[in-house]
Every structure is written in C-alpha cells, then in structure tokens.
Amino acid sequence: MYINTEETGGSINEDIVSSIKRAGDMITAIIDSVSVTVNKLVKETGKTGEALVESLQHIITATIRGVIETGTNLEDGVKALSMGILKEFRSEEQETFSSISALSGAVMKSASDTGADVAIVARGLISGVIHSSKELGIDPDKAALAAASGAVKEAYKINRNTGSKVKKAVTGDFDGIKVRPKESFSDTKEA
Numbered sequence: 124m125y126i127n128t129e130e131t132g133g134s135i136n137e138d139i140v141s142s143i144k145r146a147g148d149m150i151t152a153i154i155d156s157v158s159v160t161v162n163k164l165v166k167e168t169g170k171t172g173e174a175l176v177e178s179l180q181h182i183i184t185a186t187i188r189g190v191i192e193t194g195t196n197l198e199d200g201v202k203a204l205s206m207g208i209l210k211e212f213r214s215e216e217q218e219t220f221s222s223i224s225a226l227s228g229a230v231m232k233s234a235s236d237t238g239a240d241v242a243i244v245a246r247g248l249i250s251g252v253i254h255s256s257k258e259l260g261i262d263p264d265k266a267a268l269a270a271a272s273g274a275v276k277e278a279y280k281i282n283r284n285t286g287s288k289v290k291k292a293v294t295g296d297f298d299g300i301k302v303r304p305k306e307s308f309s310d311t312k313e314a
Contacts (some may be wrong), residue, residue, distance in 0.1 A: 139189030149195045150203040153186060157207025165211060172218050173225040179208065184233040191239060201230065201247030202254070205270075209255035219261055220269040223252055227273030231289060235281045242292035245274050253298045263300050271304040 139156065146152030160182060165171065170178055183204065190200030208226060212219055227248055234244035249270050256266035271293040279286030293302055 136185040136188050136192070139186050140192050143189055143193045143195060143200075149190075149193075150199055153190070153200060153203035154207040154210065157182065157186060157204055158210040161208055161211040171212070172222040175212075176208075176222060176225040176229050180229050180233065183208075183229050184236055187230075187233050187237050187239055187244070191237060197239060197243045198247035198250070201234075201244050202251035205230065205248050205251030206255050209252065209259065212259065219259065220265055223266055223269040224273030224276075227252070227270045228277035231274045231277040231281070235278075235285065241278060241285055242288050245271075245278075245289045245292040246297075248274060249293055249297050249302060253300050263298075267297060267300045267302045268304065271302045275304045 139153075142152045142156045143149050161175070161179065164178060165175065168175075168178065186204045187197075187201065190197055190204075205226065209223070212222060230244060230248050231241060233239075234241045249267055252266050252270040253263050256263040259266075274293055275286060275290045278289035290304060293304060295302060
C-alpha cells in the first residue's frame, strides 16, 4: 500500500490504521506499508538520507498514531516503522549513520507530538535499527549508537525530563548490542 505523502495527516493515519487492522501480523503490515511509501517517495523525489527523513515526518507521526489508535504493541510498532523506513535506504555507510540519527530524532519528535510513551518508542526504535542494520550490512553497534544519540538529542530538545527518560530507555543491551550514548546534551528546555 502506498500512502500519499501529500494528503493530510488524518487520511494517512486512516490508511495506517486500516492496514494494521486488516493484517494478521501488525509488524509485517507496518513494514510493508511504510517501505512501499518510502520507495515511492524516493523514486518520485530522488531524496535520500536526511532529506528523505524530513519528508517522512508526517508518515512517522501517522504511523505512531495508528499504532496507538489500534491498541497494538507500541514498541513493536515503532520497531516495524523504523525497519520499513530503513529497508529502503540506499546510502553510503557513513551517510546511513547520520540518516539513522535524523530518523531517531524525527521519531522522538513524533512520539512527543502524539503523547506516546517516549521510553517505549525509543526502545522500539533501537531494536528496529539494530535489526535493519544487519539486513543493510552495516555495523549494528554504530547504527544503534547513532539511533540512541539522535533519539536522546531530540528528546533533550523537548525538555530535560524527556531527555533523561529517553537516555535511560536507550542505555542497555538490545539484541546483544550494548548501547551507551556518550554525548552530553546541554541545549535543553526545562521541564
């Protein structure tokens, strides 16, 4: 299914919800819906990397809203969202890491905008990035660190409490990968 990126957030959200409800497997439904949309967007616009991520912000938000609305597992839904987006990435390895960081920031912004639990979203994001990195043939440790750093950086832009919550959520072991964001984020808003 292709989701028209020019439509309003409402119709995109309806398409995502419908796709999730029709599918017996929510993860496959989200991966397929999102990857088809990303593939079509890349073909139509030629955008890649961070420019592509910017174009996907409303798709990311609609997907998170759709997962919440259907009452399905938020962590798995975000994992599938990130896997669907990254499935269509065709970048050099270093550009892919900066794109993963940008994607993570976009996901955290959408999580905050939708009122989703940012810790759950962050964990799903890291799991999806690790899974996708293995399929893309890139270093999963570096991919996970890029995702964690992007998520924490954006979360601290939202406010200090959100930043702390996300940093705690993304610090740990995920699928055998130790994730320890090292950066200090001092440009924060007060809670």
